[in-house]
Amino acid sequence: MATQTLLPIVANLLIPVAILIFATGFFPYKPFMPGLAEYEKLGWEDVMEWREGSVPEAPFDKLVFMVVDALRSDFVYGEESGMEFVQSLVREGTALPFTAHAASPTITMPKVKAITTGSIPSFLDVILNFAESDTTSTLATQDTWLAQLRSKEGGKLVMYGDDTWLKLFPEFFERADGTSSFFVSDFTEVDNNVTRHVPGEMLNSDWSAMIMHYLGLDHIGHKAGPKSPNMIPKQKEMDGIVKDIYSAIANEDHLSNTLFVLCGDHGMNEGGNHGGSAAGETSPALVFMSPKLKDVTQRTKKTSPTKPKEGGGEFEYYRMVEQSDIAPTLAGLLGFPVPRNNLGVFIKEFLDFWPTGADRVRLLLRNARQMKRIVEATYPSVDFRDKSPRSGKECEPPLSDGQDLACKWHGVVDVMSSSNNHIKPEWRIEQLYWFMNAAQEKMSSTASNYDVPRLITGTAIAFVSVILTCLSLPSLRPITPAGVSYALILILYSILMFASSYVEEEHNFWYWAAAGWFFYLFIAESRKEWRSKFIFHPAIMLLVTHRVIRRWNQTGQKYAGADDIVHSGIFHGSNSFILWALVGATYMDIAVRLSKHVARSIAVLDKGSNSEDNEAVDANRFMGLVAVLPLGATAFVFKLAFTARDAPELTYGINQGLIRWVEDLSLVDVVRMVFLGTALSAVWITISEWKRRKNRRGEGSGDLALALFDLLTLFLVTQTKAQNIPLYLLFRFQLFFLSLLDLSPTAITTTSILLTQTSFFALGNSNAISSIDLSNAYNGVSGYNVLAVGLLLFLSNWAGPLYFTAASSLLLSSLTRPRRNIAIQEVDSRDWIQKEREHLEKMALSEEEGRKRRESGEAWQRHVALCTLWTGVATGSVMVACTVLRTHLFIWTVFSPKYLFAMAWGIAFHFGGTLGLGSVVWRAGRW
C-alpha cells in the first residue's frame, strides 16, 4: 500500500508549490531602475534655443509636506468640512485644490511609496506592508523626491509623524520623531507628538523639506467612521496647524519660497476603513499652498466650500489628478530631476509659473523623456527612437499598447523637430501631455505584467494535486448525503469564485450552506429517532447558535456598516459590563475545564504510580481550580488592560479604579506570562498524562487531547479582540451540540469545513485587505520580529478556523461526547430498567465505535484526504478565476486580495491547522 501513503503526501506537497509558482507569476517582482535621476540631454537645442543641461528656474526652494492620514477630499472641500482656513485660501487663490486618485491598495505604506516615487506600487507591497522591516520594501535605494532633495546642496530633511516614513527612509532625516499607529483609540497623543515640533521647526532655516504625517484622523475613522462627532474637531485642529504653518510661510523671510502641500495618503469608506477601491477610499485631498500661487491662479477663480464635480464620482472635487503626479510636480516646482521610476505627469496648472513657452516645453519634455525610459523598458520590442513617424507604419491600426505609445512618442518627436515658425508651444505641450497621459494610463494598468505560463503551471499543479487526492480517497461508495453535500460545497464554491461579488460576500455562501447543512442534520436525525422536544433538538440548537454567530460581526462590502451585535451598543459605553460578563464567562468556562485536567494530574501525583486510574477526588478538583485560576485571571486582566487602551469605549461600564490599575500594567509582560503559563500547563499535563498512560498500560483515554484543546482555546481567546471573545462560548455550544449528534466521519469533515469557514467570517474577517486585524499581532512582542508578528497575525485572524479544526479532531475521535467509560460486557441484566439498559448499551456501542475509530486511524486519513481535496479545489478555483479574469476591472481590488487569503488558507491554515494542529490533537486523542 505504498501508493496509498505516498499519494496524499505528494498531493499535499504540491499545494504550496502550486501556490508559490502561481504567486510569482501573479505578483511579479517589479524591477525598479536604481540610482538617482540626473538632468540629461534633452535634444532639440537648436530648435528650442535652450542651453544644454540648463534648467528652468524653480519657483520654490523649500517644502512643507503635510500628510493627514485618510484625509478624504470632502473633509477639506465639502460643505460640512471643518477646514475653513484652507477653504479661505482656495477662495483667495493662494491654494490650488485637487482630488488625488489613490490607486488600490489604499494602505499607508504603498501610498507613501506612490507619493514619493511617483510609481504605482505593486500588489506585493501589501504583503510587505505587513512585514515592514523587509529590506526590499525600503526606499533607501530608490529614487524619490526625498532622495533628490537630500542630494541637493544643503539638503536636509526633517520628519514628524507616522513611523512608516522612518522605516521607508532609514537615516534620511536630520531630525525625526516617529509615532506609531498601534492603538487606534489614540486620537490626540499621536497628533500632539507631531504638532509640538512645528513652532520650533518654523524658526529653523536649515531644512529644505519638512514632512509631517498625522494619524489621528485615520484613527477616528477606524474607530467611529467618517461621521464620528470627533471628525469635525479633528479637521479644525488640522486646519489650525495649516494656518500656523501658512502664516509662518507668509511672514518669515527664510520661508518665503516655501511650498506647502497638504494631502491625504488615501481616503476612507463609509465604515471608516480603507484598503480597497471604493470611491471614498481612493479620493484623498491634495492642496498646494503658497502666497506665490496667486501668480498661477489669476485666471481661474475657485469657489470653496463646494460640491463634488457634476458627472464625476461622489468624492471628486475640483480636478482629479493621479497621486503619482505629486512627484514630478514637486520636481518641477522645487527644481530637481524627476525621480526615475515616476509614472506621474506634471500638473499643468503650475505651468504658468514659467512665462516662456520654451521653459514649459523643456519642463514637460524632461518628464516625458523620463517616462519614455520606463515605457521603453516595458516594451523592449517596440521602437521608441527619436525619429519621425512619417517613415514607419506604427500608427496604423490595429495597435498593441506598446505600438500605440510609440506612435504617440513619435508624434512628440514630430512636433519637437518642427521649426518654431510652424508650431506654437501650446501644440507641443498638448502633444507631450497626450503622450504622458497615455503612458501613465497604460503603465498603471499594466503595473503588473502577468507571467501567464507560470499562472498556468501553478494552476496545473493544483489540479494534479486534486487528482492525486481523488485517487488516494479510499472509496467513494456508498454515496452518502454527507459526501454529496461535501461535493456540492466544492462545486458551488469553485463556481462562485468567478463572481466578484461572491468573493466580497463569501461569508454569505458559508452562512447559507451551513444553515442548510444543520437543517439537513435535523431531518436526518429525525428519521432515526424523533425527539419529543424537537425545538431543542441539537441540530436546531446548532442552527440557532449559528444565527447568533452570523449576526455577531457584519462583514463584506455590500452591507458594510449594517447592524450587528458588536456595534449594536449592547457592548458599548455603560453597557460594556454585559460584554465583560460574557468574556468572564468564557474565561471561567475554560478555567473550569482546565482545572479538571490539572486535578487529574494532581491525582496522578497523589496516588503514585501503582494506584488505580481513577477520576480526581473533590480535593484534587479544588486544588486544580486554585492552580488554574491565576492563569485564567492573568489572561482576563490582559484582555481588560489591552481593551482599555485599544478600545476604551468598551470598558466604560467597568469600575474605573480597576481600569486605571490595569492601564498601568505592562501589556507585553502580562501577555508573556499568559503564553508562558499556557505552555507550562501543556508540558505539565502532558507529563502527567504520560504517567497515567504508563499505569494504564497502553489503553488510550484521550484526556490529553481534551486538555490540549482547552489550552489551545485559552491561547486563541488571548489572540482575539475582546468583543469577539463571547463567540468562543457559542463555538463551545456548537461543539457540544455536534457531539450530541451521531455524525459519520464524512459528515464531521463536512461540518468541519463549514465551521472553519463560518467562524473565520464570523470573527469579522472578509476577503478584503482592510479587514485584517493587526491589533493582536504584537502580543508579547517588544521589538520588531517579522516571524513572531507574522505568526501572531495569522493566529489572531484564523483563530476561529484553528479552533474548529482542532475541534473536528476531537469529534472524529469521539471524545467530546458525555462519557461513562463503560465496557459493553459490564452492561448486564442487573440494569433492570429496560430503557436505561438500552441507553447504556447504545452509549457503550458508540464508545466502542469511537475507540475503534481512534485505533484504526482510517477516519483520520479520510478526513485529511477530504481536507486536502477541499484545499486543492479551493485554491485551484481561485487560481483559475485569477487567470481567466486577469484583465477584469476588479482584479486588483477583489481577486488579488482573495488570492492572498487563498495563500494563507492553502499554506498556513492547511499545513499549520488541519495537518499540524489537527493531527496533534488526533494523536493525543489516541493516547
Added chain:
Amino acid sequence: MTTVITSSTKPPPPSHPIDVLNNDTARLYTHIHPVLVLSLYAFQFKAIVADPIPALTRTLIPLSILQIAYVAICLPPTGDTATAVPTTEKRKPGDKKKAEKGKLEREVGAKIIPAFLSLIIASAAAIPLLTTILILFGAPLTTHHAHTMLAAAHIAFLATLPLVYVHGVDGATWREIVALLKPVDEVYGGMIGTVVGAWLGAIPIPLDWDRAWQKWPVTIVTGAYAGWAVGKLLGGTLLKGRKIVFE
C-alpha cells in the same frame, strides 16, 4: 405542531402516495393549476418588486383561492383516501339551498370546508414556524418583519395548505413528513420543492447586479414558487411513489 408524543416504538403504518382524485376535472386541473399560480405570480411580480408588502399581501388572496380550489377539486381530503364521504351533516345554519345537488357539486361543497380549515391551520401554525425558520436561515432579524412574514405566508400557502388538507394534523404523520419519510407524491414533492426553492432563492441576493428584484424577500418567494411548481410536477409524475433515501 405543538402536539408532542414521546417516540413510540411501534413501526409507523405504511403510507401510500396521495393520488389525484379519480375524475377528469381533477386530472386536468392539477396540471392547469401550477400554470395559473405561476401566471398569478408573474403578473404580480413587478408590483412585488416595486413595493413588496402591499403586493405580497394582495397576492395572498388569489393564491389562497387558487390553492383552495386546487385541493378541493384535485385532492382527497384527510381521512378518506378512496371513497369521498359526503359530510352533509355539517350544514351551516344559513345554508338553505342544499336540497338537490349533483354528486360532484356535493362533493366539492363538502371539500370547501376542510380546504378552508387547512388554510386557517396553515396560516395559524405554519406562518409563525416558517417565519422563525426563515430568520434562523438568515432573514433580517431586526427589520423587514412584515416582509419575512409574508414570505412565510406564501410558502405556507404553497406547501403546507395542501399537506394539511390531505394529511390532517396528526402528530405522527407530521413527524414523518418533516423527517421526509413519506413516499413522494405531488403534494409532498411540492412542499419539498418549495422549501428547497426558497433556500436556493437566497443565492442571487449578495450579487452586485444592483437589480431591484434582489431585495428581500423577492428572490426567496420567487424560488419558492418555482421550486413548488417543479417539485409538484416531478412528485406527481416521475418520482411518484418513491421513498426518499438518505443512507
